[in-house]
Amino acid sequence: MSGQAETVKMADGQTRKVTEVAVGVMIQPDGRFLLAQRPAGKPYEGYWEFPGGKLEPGESVEAALARELHEELGLDILRSERWHTLEHDYPHAYVRLYFCKVTDWRGEPVGREGQAFSWQAVPVSVGPLLPATIPVVDWLAAESRAS
Secondary structure (H helix, E strand, O other), X not given: OOOOOOEEEOOOOOEEEEEEEEEEEEEOOOOOEXXXXXXXXXXXXXXXXXXXXXXXXXXXXXXXXXXXXXXXXXXXXXXXXXXXXXXEEOOOOEEXXXXXXXXXXXXXXXXXXXXXXXXXXXXXXXXXXOHHHHHHHHHHXXXXXXX
């Protein structure tokens, strides 16, 4: 996360810019997690995802996560930890997603961008899920089976 535009070389030889994204996997004590619906006008509008957003140049994952969850949902993060990193090649962007478990926050979520949100458990009851969201739900399911 140097702030420089990183690129990846694709199988066809072309290069794509990497968009770095901080993602909050907000988990309640009972294991339910928060999914938000992508608002109108954005790629994959109507799909469900974990909340978060792009890192600004020079911004850390933790700072971006705190900023995005405050801007999108009006929440202040009190405790989070990096969990998994996943890269996904969408038609509109190649993304590197830094998933952070958020286990303590201040406030109740409010859809400040007009987006719907829902506390979910596995199996989720909302859809469709954004493609890069599906493995995260699988990771949560595996953890709940292991505990």
